[in-house]
Amino acid sequence: MRALEPWHFLILVLVVLVLFGGKRLPDAARGLGRSLRIFKSEVKQMQDETPRPANRPAEPLEGRVVEEHRVVEEHRATTPGETPRRDV
DSSP states (O other), X not given: OOSSOHXXXXXXXXXXXXXXXXXXXXXXXXXXXXXXXXXXHHHHHHHHHSOOOOSSOOOOOOSOOOOOOOOOOOOOOOOTTOOOOOOO
C-alpha cells in the first residue's frame, strides 16, 4: 500500500476549499508566491554577501601603525534661559 493515493489529494483539496472558500484561495496563493519570491531573493543576497576565501594566502603587511587622535567637542542641549556649560 502506498502512503498517498490520488483520492487522498482529492480529500485534501476539498478540505482546503471548505476551510478557506473559493474567494480567499487566490489571495492566499498570491501571498504565498510573494513570500517565496522574497525569501529566495534574500537567500540569494546572503549568498552574494558571503566572503569567498582567497586563492592564495595573504601577504603580511609591512609599515608603521599611525594612530590619529581627534578632539571632538560635545555641546549639551540647553533650555531657554540656561547657560551652556562645557564639561572638561
